[in-house]
Amino acid sequence: MTNPHRSHWRLNPDIDFLNHGSFGATPIVVLEDQRRWIERLERDPIEFLGPERSLLPKLDHVRDCIAQLVGADSEDLAFVRNATDGVNSVLRSFPFAAGDEVLITNHGYNACNNAARYAAEQSGASVSVAELPFPIRSSSQVIDAIDHSMTSKTRLLLIDHVTSPTGLVLPVKELVELAHRRGVRVMIDGAHAPGMVPVDLRDLDADYYTANHHKWLCGPKTSGFLYVRRELQSTVHPTTISHGANTPELGRTPFLAQFNWIGTYDPTPILAMPTAIEFLSGLVEGGLSQLMRNNHTLVVAGRELLLDALNCSVPAPVEMLGSLASVPLPAERFGDKAAVNAFQRQLYREHAIEVPVFLLGGTLPCLRISAQAYNSIDQYQRLADALRTLTCQVER
Ligand SMILES: Cc1ncc(COP(=O)(O)O)c(C=O)c1O
Incomplete structure (x- = not known):
């Protein structure tokens, strides 16, 4: 699926970049x-x-x-x-x-x-x-x-x-x-x-x-x-x-x-x-307010896919989300910092997905997705598929 907005960014097309939240990503025109x-x-x-x-x-x-x-x-x-x-x-x-x-x-x-x-x-x-x-x-x-x-x-x-x-x-x-x-x-x-x-x-x-x-x-x-x-x-x-x-x-x-x-x-x-600001305001009809709503809708849909793959219940009400969303990962699989770091690297190296994985409060493993104009739902689907595979690997 080609996202028409994607060409405005220089992001590597071989990577599903689901981490706008950390450092942002700057459009070419800017x-x-x-x-x-x-x-x-x-x-x-x-x-x-x-x-x-x-x-x-x-x-x-x-x-x-x-x-x-x-x-x-x-x-x-x-x-x-x-x-x-x-x-x-x-x-x-x-x-x-x-x-x-x-x-x-x-x-x-x-x-x-x-x-x-x-x-x-x-x-x-x-x-x-x-x-x-x-x-x-x-x-x-x-x-x-x-x-x-x-x-x-x-x-x-x-x-x-x-x-x-x-x-x-x-x-x-x-x-x-x-x-x-x-x-x-x-x-x-x-x-x-x-x-x-x-x-x-x-x-x-x-x-x-x-x-x-x-x-x-x-x-x-x-x-x-x-x-x-x-x-x-x-x-x-x-x-x-x-x-x-x-x-x-x-x-x-x-x-x-x-x-x-x-x-x-x-x-x-x-x-x-x-x-x-001018670029973001002109990107979609309805301006920046509409872009924010679109990003919110996308992150909620992306989170649904992940929750389904992880068989996890909703960790936060939709009304408390903007365009970031975190989901808990199985604690038995990712008990320490080394395990979450290794998992993040594995998602990047083996699945070409850039997404942060971390321990909340040093104990609860979580993964956080972002949604920006250049993202599309198929990217979260690929992450969900990867999570399914990797979770199965653990259970064996
Ligand atoms: C809530 C919050 N505060 C502060 C920062 C720090 O941002 P910066 O490194 O640009 O100062 C971040 C970065 O992700 C953040 O999420």
Whole structure:
């Protein structure tokens, strides 16, 4: 089956690429746009890169495009290299005092949970972990787990919009309301959200929100944004302190001045973002919203095939999925990290399928699929067939 959208990407046609979630994949038209930016930069590096010359208006133009997409004021969005950078900027700036707690979850991204541990350690604060179930029946289980884990010492909740290992779209609006009622600030790690699910930062009302452009918005690696509520912006600093700390003219506001220049860097992944958004918006009739719905429908159908092959019941309600979905694998077959790693390599080497396999919480083996415009249902069917074969191999 030929997917007409596939030709827009450079992905190896011999591989069923079912892992858009990890690093995204960038369409050719976006890479070409980035290439043009690189050539313009290299023709006249000082004129192009010098913030006081011509870089700032270009960044501000992209900022306006992203702000419109995620329902924010452009002044509240700084650019970062990636979501890890955004999370670190907030956590390492956060005014923790000894005895404070930061609340994270067991579905949080390891790098970001590490950042929380590091930032807490530096100031005598501690980290507590809310245990979200998986398999899960409803989003109210998430709300209950967070509610029960907050204490009078909790200062900050770090929560994913879409969880990395389990692909769950969390009830972030309800969680922000809950945390704010308890006087707790909320940092949302939305690494996967823009381009996968609708994002409206004004409505969400979180204190901090970061996301990647290079995942579901298909931008070049490395590019993302950090939103900070206006009244907190003077307290948040980039992970690299540079000229912006005492040169406010480097941005529309002192906050943006700090993030606009973090030492010499390549701004071309950011500058290619309007082309990425335009490309995704024009790919299917109905625009980006329809593309997100199509990807969701495809991942749900793909998951059905896998659940059937594994003889496994539904591990998460469809309403909690975007365009990622995880399924548990037989625990008796994949009991340790070596076994899941070997299985992932086997799927790649013997079946030409790229898909992540991992142990959730160090114990539950899972496999996660992604669905992007270039994927088609026959690819999940091939994965399901491979799983059937490999599961039979175990039973012999
Ligand atoms: C929830 C979440 N947060 C953060 C990240 C880190 O993204 P990056 O490596 O681009 O910073 C990921 C990557 O998959 C993720 O899934």
